[in-house]
Structure formats: C-alpha cells, structure tokens
Amino acid sequence: MNDTKKILIIEDHKDMLRILTRNLQDNQFEVLGAENAETGIQMLAEFNPDLILMDLMLPGMSGLEAIAIIKEKISDQHHIPIIIITAKGESDDIVLGLNTGADDYIVKPFNFDELIARVKTALRLKALNEKLFEQTAQLEQANRQIYDLNQSLVEKNRELRRNVFNLHTIFEISIELNSILEIDRLVNSTLLTMVGQFSCKNAMFIYNHDMDHSHLRVKNSKGFNEEEVQNLAFEKEDPLFKYILRHPYPLDISVLKARVNGSNAIDIFENLDVQIISPLILQSKVQGLIVLGPRVRTQAYQRQEIENISILTNIVTISMQNATLYQQVEQLSYTDGMTDLHNFRYFKLRLKEEVGRHKRTNTGLSLLILDVDNFKNYNDTMGHPAGDKVLKKLGAILTASVRENDIVARYGGEEFAVILPAIEHEGAGILAERIREKIETTPFDNENVQPLGKITVSIGAASLPVDANNTKDLIRFADNALYEAKRSGRNKVHIFNKKTLKMQ
Template identity: 35%
Template structure:
C-alpha cells in the first residue's frame, strides 16, 4: 500500500510533535527533580542546624551557628538581632548585627508603644516590610529599618513569649526573597528562639544555684569551688592569695531589737557596701548567716591587713538604717585574714585559719582586724 506525500508529512509531523511533548515532559520532570533535591538538601541542612543550635547552651555560639547558616542559605547582606535584656524589659535592643554600621545598628530599639511591637504581638510569622510601609509614618523603628534597606522581619517567640526579633536586609543579587526563602528564614529563626530561650533558662538556673537569694552575692557552693580554683592558680604562678572572713558584730541584738526583716535589710545593705569596696578581680560571698568571705587574688598578708582596716572603717562609718540600736551606736564588723602560702596550702586550711583569726578579733573586743598568726 502506498502513502501519499501528504500522509507521510502528517505522520512525520505527528512523530516530531510526540517527541517534542516527551522532551518537554522530561525537562519538566528534570526541573521538578532538581527542585525536589534542593528542597531535600535544605531540609537536611535545617535538621542539622536545629541539632547544632540545641546541643549548646552558650549564647554566642548559638548566634554564630545561626548566622553561619542564615548567610549560607539566604545570601543576605545584613542582619540585626534584637532582644529584651530581661523578661521584664519594655524594649528590644540590638545584641548582634552584621553588614550594618555600628552607629546605625545601635539606634534600632523597639519599645512597647511602637506600632510594630503591637503588630508582633498579633503575628508569629515573618513580615515582609515593604507590605507594612504604611506604618512607617507612625513607627520610628520601621522608618529607620526602611532607610537601612531591610526586607524581612520575624519575631523571636518561644512558648508564646516574644523576647526579640530578627531583621535581614537585601540579598546580594538584590532579588526579592522567594516564599521558600521566607520559610527558611522563619524556620531558622524559630530554631534560634528555642535555643536562646533554653540557654537563658539554663544560665538563670545556674545563677540561682550559685547565688545567695537574699543578698545576691555568691553562695557557699560557689565560694568553695572558686577558692579551690584560685589557690591552684596561685600555686601555678607562684602568687599570694588572701582570704578575708568577717562577721557582723552584735547581729542578734539588731535582729532582736528590730525584727528579722530589718536584719535581712541590714545584710543586703552590707553586701552592697562590700561589693562597692572590692576590686573587680575580688570575689565576695555570703558564707552563712551574718558571715561573709572575700577572696583577694595576688594580695599578700600586708595588703590584706590594709584592705581589711579600710573595710572595717568604711562599715563603721556607713549610715545603715537604724544603726543606733547597736551597743556602740553603729554597725561594725570583726575581720580575720589568712594568706596563701604563708598560713595554709589548701583551701580548707585557709578557711579554717581565717575563721580562727576572725574569732580572735571578736574575742579581742570586736570591731577590729586580726591576722592569723
């Protein structure tokens, strides 16, 4: 059977058309496959980032890991992380910034009266800033951000507690962020919020475990550990170290006359004076009751005596509340000092020697300093 030239052309055209459709479908599948592989890779990255962020409790390390992945996945030019300084703070201030000058970044604060703050209370998701440009007239913060060419903003939220926000600027290629990139930014920042929240909770629990709840000074547990560390350091560098122990004279009288609340207030006030009297390298701790300890690194026996006499005079002259009820008309302390390596080689021995010196000062009439001998 013979085919006409027209039939052959039709058959040939149909073959080309079928091949073309097949090629287009194949291209679509290949493109879809690439997109799928890219998404799988991004998800794997995000899972890894989540693990890394939640495996550390150091805030600087958490932020470093977050930024490394943020810049890698989104190719953003700049970022600013703002956070509340405390759970009771009424504003967010910058804790980290990159790609923005210091002078500009440090002016970016968000108070509770700013419209953007109220907007964040309503939204958990990422905000595309140019869609909220209408707020710039009312929001000083948004106005500043617009001048810095920032594009996206998302809150730091953990368990419905908003404690900060993250802003990122333009991409290096100046193209707008895609929906997929916005999702990545939101997910990364959610991971950051959880990790930062956990790190801060841990830090607060650690602080509570090492701090005296009444005075805010370090407690006995911290003191014992720190003294061991400092004596080991003094041995290594062949430096002296002195320990000062002090006790409030006639504290029972103050308590009996004025009640325990006033007694507590006296201890708090005394702790404040002690903190203001020492160097930054010194450690003040509440040892127990009305007894306090001060570790003086690199201070020898004579230096400890000079410091203690100055401290004793400072306390005697300080206008503590209702000090006139004390036998001498003012609050006073008895102080004992001991020094490594002259008096003791180990921390327990040093404490014992300083304690003996303190009771020697009390036995000698109170309101005086005794050096262990």
C-alpha cells in the same frame, strides 16, 4: 483505632511512681511503671512507649546510663522522647542528661499541670519528627520516580530540592539549637546558621530577655559595621512592633516601609540595607528580631526560603526561652535566698577559678572573711527576723564597697567572704578597714543592745602569693586572721602573717 499515648515511667520511689501514674492516667494516657532502669529497658520492646519519664537518680544503673542505652536501641525515625526528673540544684545533672540524649527535664518539686504540658509538647514534637521522616522518604521516592520517567525533569527536581530546604536539615538544626543553653552562644549559632543557609551578606540578632525593659538592643551581628550597630536601641512602642504583632512572620523591608508610618526602627533598618525582618514572639510580645541583609547573589529571597526563615525563627524563640529559664535556675542555685548574695557553693567555685587565674597571670589575689561580732547576742535579744535584716543590710554594704569584678558571698551563718582578684596585702588591708569602718558607722535598728553599743564586724585577710599558694591554705589563713581579729577585741581587721600561723 486507639490513639491513646503510652508512657513508660522509670522511678524508684514508689509513692512518686504511683502519683505520676495516677495523674497521667487521669489525663487519658496509658501508663506502665518500672522501679529501676534495667526493668524499664526490658519493657521497651513489649510496651513500645510513645514517651519515657525517667528519674536520673536510680538504684543500680543510673538514669544517664539508661538514656545512652535507650538511644542506642531506637532509631532516629522511631525517636522516643525522654523527659528527665531531677532535684532542684542539680544543674550539672540536667546538662549531662540533655547532652546524653534527653529531650527535656522537669525539676522537683514540680507542678503536675506543667508536667502534663511538657509531656504533651514532647509528644507533639515526636509526631512532627515522624511526619518529617515520612515526608522526606516520600520526597526521595518521588524524586527517583521523576528521574526514571523523564531525564528532562532533573532540573525541576533540583529546584524542588532547593525549595523544600531539606526538611531533615531543619530537624538537625532544631536539635542543635535546642541543645544550647548559653544565650550568647545560642545567638551566635543562630546568626551563623542564617548566614550559611540563606547566603545573606549580613545578619543581626536584636533581643532583650528582660521582659519589662522598654527597648530591644543588638545582642550580636555578623557582617555589619560593629561600631555602627552595637549601640542601637529600638523602642518597644515603635509602630513597627505593633504591626509585627498583627503580622507575626518574616517581612520584607519594602513592604514594611509602605505599610507602617512613623517608624524610626524601619528608617534605621533601611539605612543599614536590611532586607528581611523576622520576629521572635513570646506571650504576645515581640521579644526580639532576626534581621537579614541582602543575598550574596542578586537573586531575591524566595517564598519557600521565607517560610524556612519563619520555621527557624520559631525554633530559636523556643530555644531562647529554654536558655533563659536555664540561666535563671542556674542563678538561683548559686544565690543565697536571704541576702541575695552568692552562696557558699558559688564562693568555692569562683575562688578555685581565681586561684587558677592567679597562677597563670601572677596578678595576686586576696580573700577577706568577715564575722558579725556578738551576733548571737543580737539574735537572742531582738529575734531572728531582726537578725536577718542586719545580715541583708551588711550584704548590701559589702556589695556597694567593692569593685564590680570582686565576688561577695555569704560564707555561712553570720560570716561573709569577699574574693579580691588582682589585690595583694596592702590593698586588701585598706579595703577591709574601709568596710569595717563603714559598718561601724552605719546605723542599725536597736544596735545599742550589742556589747559595743553598735553593729560591728571582725575581718581576717590573706593573700596570694605572699601567704599561701593554694585554695585550701588561703581560706585557712584568712580564717586564722579572723580569729586573731576577734581574739584581740573584735571590731578589728587582721592581716595574716607567719607569726599569726605560729600562734594558732
């Protein structure tokens, strides 16, 4: 019997198609390629692939349209995993692709070892899915036979159904959890699932996605006294976590109490009337715990339920990892690589949001645009690496000078922008002058080469609703004010007014 897995590649770039084909064939896969979605869909029935690798950006029919058509053509039982290929920064396309029905994604440029690993993982999940369908069908057939043979076995049949926990339900839960890419929403959905499936009085999610942190903390809880649990912190060096690494499955608190000595965490859980602790383990480290209280009914957790808790915990572990990676990728797409400030793309997004918030709440909004005076002179004299150091230092000064909810962004080149929610003309002017003075008095390397003998900035400011009533005008008026600050001698702050507009 031939066990070679078949992969259909839909990729319009011939070089990429050829490279993908060669690498997959080198890993013992049978490969067929198509250069557009229409051809790929026509190949489905004849080639009957085990997995589809598809670029989202295709000529003619888009990758998203192709995914929708493919999902209509195949049943859940004969699920074909789809891995989408997308370019770095296209996080919206990734979300659309996953929501349309794709199973996974990989971002260009990618490591081929990672691609092969993702392909193999998707094929393993496909095999598990097929096995689940097969087992479910077998169970349903067995249940019908039992009912026909002897009516007295009906109660036993019901017990069997309860113990199996309905494999189809687990599969549906896994799809739902894996589709959530926001960590807070994923945690909340996990707790609601646990409470609903196991009828427990309360549940708690303990996690810390900062891998180097020394503590795990409560991220969310259901049914516990919030004031009692929200500030709980558990040292990763606690004996409980060392024991869990050797026994990585759901454990009863009474068992842990008897087997683990000197654990402060176990004492805390016992005082909270916790009954089950199920660990999230990743890269041989305990990254979190799903903690369940006693059942609403007096009946204890059954063995099959403990196994189901373990299965769901493993699913949640993978989902948390995916959500964390997604947020990291999203953060990178909104970050300026040199200064670590927000980039222009994020600035435009947030300014639009803040203008909308102002229109709803009428709380005011100001915008500062800063430009480094004579920066070209410094760059030409000292070189670009020295200029980059100046921009990084300016970014740090700006971040330290504003409130936590203010938005500092690199506007472009040597320009920066600061969005100031709930601040109007007067407050914007005071802050801008404070920033200008701070930069003027901060020493920079070789600043004596500048015409003013130091690194300085010019700042323009405009506000809602005094100056403008929309995003476009707010940016334009702040830019006009910046021009006035530079025209009047540099190293100045200029607040926009109607006279400024008439002079432009």
